[in-house]
Amino acid sequence: MGRKQSFTEAELLDMTKKLVLDHGYDGFHLKLLSQHLSGARSTIYQYYANKEEIVAACMKRVIAAVLDKALTINEANPMDALEQLLLIYVEESSLHQLLGDASKINTANSAAAARDLEFIEEAHKTLKIQLSGLFARAQQEKSLRQDIPLPVLIGVFFNLINTPNMLNIPTPDWGRVLFQMWIGGAKS
Template identity: 30%
Template sequence: MARESKFTKRDLYKFTHHLLLQHGYAGFHFGLLAEKLNITRAALYKYFNNKDELITEYMAFEMERFLKDLEKIGEYPRFEDQLDFLLKVILKYSNIHQILSLAFQIPKSKHEKVNQTLQQLEHQHEKMYALLNSFIQLGKKEKILKPELPDHLLLGFIFNTVNIPNRSQLPEEAWTNLIKEFLCYGMFRRKCN
């Protein structure tokens, strides 16, 4: 039996993060988390009514951290500087896209706190989209991005390219440069017919 002990919010979120990535939403449960924290499940229920309450609170926390960094994109006047900054921020939070996609698996709840946090996540997502949309519009205004490509397609390529694992174990700067080269110039030596 796990002993009753104190745990920090940092440890709670760290293990929640790892367990969500490892087991997904359906496989995540308080028993796994309690084992990692070396506490009883009852200790977790003192703070959270259910796993959805914990997971949504954790997601809102991560999204807020991401947005705080992302908001600094406006400090860079040129699109290419914003792209460099954006890639660094996305790589810093490389798992956030995967974690936040789990929010769609959380059903509407009878617990008001869960529903409020899901609504907060929706507002945070809208704020993120507005920041990224401004970035895309700047690229089109500077005639760097093709105007005929839809904004959501451009953003999708950026996020999904960054989600590719660095299996070569390249240093972060080299990996970022490869991603940027791919985004800017594609994978072909010549234009396809």
């Protein structure tokens, strides 16, 4: 059985994500990418012109998936919506690590990368507005403590995303455990 001679754009972006997370933006390069894909290095250029375009497209793909899921949440009950959002963020817990390198992308030679970074910025703003609105509503409805400033509640909420799943339970279950811990605290 012969070796696969090419790869799909999805496979290219999946591997880009893995390598950027493993090596950081500065440690990622096209030679490294081609070493992890079955097929010729020239196939990469059928999809993207350079490193900047590939990484920006990868980032856009990840945040677009998060945005699509987040925008389908029923926000009638802000606490239920916050739990659903936490599950989305836990499933894509590497989002902030990945986007942390967005400022390193030089868009001077790539209009495509510039467009993708603009999309990322707008998506980030949309997600922030959604989250802030849900927190404000939950606090107004007295579903959240009034004596804790909203930025603190939001900050702790986001720190949950990076909590290691040492129990190796399925991600949706892990997200629910984290949400219950956040809501109930550690008191007995």
